[in-house]
Amino acid sequence: MRTGLKGYKNLGAWTRCLVLALGGAVALSSCGISYNSPKVSERNGELPVSVVGMTARSVAYANASPYTPRALPDVFYAYAGSQGSVTGAGALPAAPYLPDETRRQMEYRPLPDINPQPYRIGVGDVVLLATRSSASTIEQLSGLLAAQNQRQGYTVRDDGSIAIPEIGAVQLSGLTLQEAEDRLFQALVSNQIDPSFSLEVAEFRSKKVAVGGAVKSATLVPITPNNLTLGEALIAAGGLVTRDEEFASIRIYRDGTLYQIPVETFRAQPQLSDKLLIAGDAVYVDTTYDLDRAFEFYKTKIDVISLRSSARSTALQTLSSEINIRRSALDERRALFNAREQLGAEKRDYVYLSGEVAKQNRFALPYGQQATLADVLYNEGGFDNTTGDPTEIYVLRGSNDPAKIGEIVAYHLNAGNAANMILATKFEMRPNDVIFIEEQPITKWGRALQQTFPTLLNSATSAL
Structure with a gap:
């Protein structure tokens, strides 16, 4: 006993403080003073919680719950x-x-x-008038005949007529080919010219x-x-x-x-x-x-x-x-809809983020399409794996069945294996889902020590 007391007296002051602090920690713990961090438990008070591992089958089951994303107003599709x-x-x-x-x-x-409908000659069309050179009247008709069979093109002018030498203007616009031939025949006969000719449209421009x-x-x-x-x-x-x-x-x-x-x-x-x-x-x-x-x-x-x-x-x-x-x-x-939405006057569906996420926040589910767990996590900055435990990621979803009100299913994603994050890209979110990420065990210990150390130090100092 004498030797132990002597050794105790030879301890440094800081070591003695630490021993007393640790003793104080035990004392505080026995008095019910401790650090409590949030976690997912099978039962929390009166709310029954069922923890389900996130697998391909459970993801398909969760996605089967009915949900239709809200649609933008019709004005955005007009x-x-x-x-x-x-x-x-x-x-x-x-x-x-x-x-x-x-x-x-x-x-x-x-x-x-x-x-x-039969084609009707129009302004801009080019008609081709073919005549025979055997009669002296043909030269009167074209003025340019030098071969046995002559073909002369005429463009229908803006007033709808063609101009033939020695005859003058002949209105052809709006006439069928047969009607135009009849009108040309009458024009030739009235001018005492041999009416032996043929007419065709060479260029269609009208x-x-x-x-x-x-x-x-x-x-x-x-x-x-x-x-x-x-x-x-x-x-x-x-x-x-x-x-x-x-x-x-x-x-x-x-x-x-x-x-x-x-x-x-x-x-x-x-x-x-x-x-x-x-x-x-x-x-x-x-x-x-x-x-x-x-x-x-x-x-x-x-x-x-x-x-x-x-x-x-x-x-x-x-x-x-x-x-x-x-x-x-x-x-x-x-613009009116956007203003109402910013003021909170438009109803939206939200997902809530808690625990060791980048920011405690709520995420508005998008219009017209589904959002996945990965969309929500990485849109909001993800989480810091130095404080958040990647093996303890949960999606908490309440029951929509009035007979099972209060029942909660916690879908557990173990992202310690990064390959399991593929499941996060498949897991569809529903309104009022809560995404929760637990602390790392070392984070819990560090935070507990950080909060209790000042109290323990004061206790040790007082004891000294």
């Missing part, structure tokens, strides 16, 4: 060309139909059938169809007496150039209406290639709906084909004004 009443600049004359373009099955708006968009080469395709089909127009433009045909469509703009044929439907129904086109049609192969691009194409179509002088400018200004008004209305409604 575009400036949508239908509806328009205020401001006034409604467009015969406004084109602009179908909804979202990633779903495309609407089929068939092009109406039309009856084949009636055209514009083809653009996802084709090899945008072009203007003339309409001939043989008529022009949709398939022939696309071939003349080099054919379709589309990578994802399920999102591609053939749109035909005709007389203020936009018709739509999905490319998949066009491939599946060969008879659609035989649809007849008429003068002024515009064919546009679209892969994704782009209002500005489509507007530029229709603007060019209107410039080249439809309107003249001031009428053309007025129509384009009206169309541009209407699109700007609609676009401004959409922007205003979207």
